[in-house]
Amino acid sequence: MDYQKNIKYFGKPNFGPPIIVLLIGLFLLMLGIAGSVGMIIAGLACVILSIGLVVMKKKSVVTDAQYDESVSSMLNGMQAKALNKLGIDEEEVKEIAPICFDGYVYKGATQAKRGMDGLWRTNKYELVMLFFSEYEVHCYTYSFDTTLQRQKEATDVYFYKDIVSVSTATDSAQVMGQNVEYEYFKLTTSGGTALSVSLRDVSNAQRSINAM
Numbered sequence: 001m002d003y004q005k006n007i008k009y010f011g012k013p014n015f016g017p018p019i020i021v022l023l024i025g026l027f028l029l030m031l032g033i034a035g036s037v038g039m040i041i042a043g044l045a046c047v048i049l050s051i052g053l054v055v056m057k058k059k060s061v062v063t064d065a066q067y068d069e070s071v072s073s074m075l076n077g078m079q080a081k082a083l084n085k086l087g088i089d090e091e092e093v094k095e096i097a098p099i100c101f102d103g104y105v106y107k108g109a110t111q112a113k114r115g116m117d118g119l120w121r122t123n124k125y126e127l128v129m130l131f132f133s134e135y136e137v138h139c140y141t142y143s144f145d146t147t148l149q150r151q152k153e154a155t156d157v158y159f160y161k162d163i164v165s166v167s168t169a170t171d172s173a174q175v176m177g178q179n180v181e182y183e184y185f186k187l188t189t190s191g192g193t194a195l196s197v198s199l200r201d202v203s204n205a206q207r208s209i210n211a212m
Helices: 003-010 016-033 037-059 064-073 078-086 202-211
Strands: 099-104 112-114 120-122 124-132 136-145 150-159 163-175 178-189 192-198
Touching (some): 064 120, 078 124, 099 192, 099 202
Antiparallel strands (some): 112 120, 136 150
16 A cells, blocks of 8 residues: 555645746736747746646646555455454355455444545445354454554454344544534444444445345
8 A cells, every 4th residue: 555645645736836936927928028038938837846746746636546456455365364363264164155244334433535436435445244154244344544554353253143234324523623424333232332444435335234
């Protein structure tokens, strides 16, 4: 993961210098119209330079798709990693195919940006992978920061007889001064909500819940 690139995603490109150079160029062109060829040449040079600076600034901008791709790269090979952390063999959890829920974390995030698609992205991400054996469900949780080299893992095991429900729910969080609503997956046991994770793809998550 390119952490520096992710940091740029949340930052705003500074177009101040190109604008200043452009204004200087226009001013020199106006002076050159009075009859100074040197002023015209200098003005054109400044205008061309400002355009080049703008192009360079735009190339340094990280798009929503590029940021999402960077985040997704951290999720490659997650099934093998989860099985290893849980200490179980794939043959032990073949009742149904493993199910994964994942999404940006809104509560506690220190960086956030609303994308061109209207969706909020943060610098925190979390994934939950569920494996199903004959009598119990094994849960692996992996969370990480997209701007710092910081990851965390956790494991849990729940007996089917203790699981009350699996469903989606809606919650809200303050993101950059705005109240943002989001949906999350929750697994509830007889002792209360035992597991929850915000959802990046709600429709796909619902299909997974139906499969469960």
